[in-house]
Amino acid sequence: FYLSTLLKNIQCRLSLTSDLGRAVNKNDYLTVTCHWMDSNFVMQKRILAFLYDEDRKHTGQFIADSIVKIAGYYGIENKILCIAFDNASNNKTAITKIKSMLSPPLPEIFHIKCACHIYNLIVKDGLEFFELYIEKIRLAVGFIQGNNRRSRIREFKVKCQENGLTPILMPEEIDTR
Numbered sequence: 001f002y003l004s005t006l007l008k009n010i011q012c013r014l015s016l017t018s019d020l021g022r023a024v025n026k027n028d029y030l031t032v033t034c035h036w037m038d039s040n041f042v043m044q045k046r047i048l049a050f051l052y053d054e055d056r057k058h059t060g061q062f063i064a065d066s067i068v069k070i071a072g073y074y075g076i077e078n079k080i081l082c083i084a085f086d087n088a089s090n091n092k093t094a095i096t097k098i099k100s101m102l103s104p105p106l107p108e109i110f111h112i113k114c115a116c117h118i119y120n121l122i123v124k125d126g127l128e129f130f131e132l133y134i135e136k137i138r139l140a141v142g143f144i145q146g147n148n149r150r151s152r153i154r155e156f157k158v159k160c161q162e163n164g165l166t167p168i169l170m171p172e173e174i175d176t177r
Helices: 002-007 062-074 089-102 115-129 129-162
Strands: 014-022 028-037 043-052 082-084 111-113
Touching: 002 062, 014 062, 028 062, 043 062, 062 089, 082 089, 111 115, 115 129
Parallel strands: 014 082, 082 111
Antiparallel strands: 014 028, 028 043
């Protein structure tokens, strides 16, 4: 109730961010956060919604409908200046639909592309250039770790035998070749 009243009484424009994410329990959620500058020019932000995406729709229509419904709940439909999204195609579709439903004052700046997502794409593209080298490094690390593990198993078996004990073989130690 407090947040609803606060947002309805704010005299400035608001910015939203939204993203879909997967929790450790493998459920998908849509998060919507609101940002604004208060009367002391201090950036404020509040999570408006954390919605469970039961059917894993991830469609532009689902995202648009959810955001418009949340904006309506808080009474901020006419206060939204922009929304920050990554460049996923479902978000681009959502932006088009939200624009038509909310009629923002400056539609040309309504969609702010998430810089973190763009940097992530750039880094992924850059890493593709080194893929052959990265794979060789992974193989080398795996070989070293495998040798260290076998060495520790041998040491364990030796210590067991020195103390008159019979070591228990783990399933991954048994050679099935």
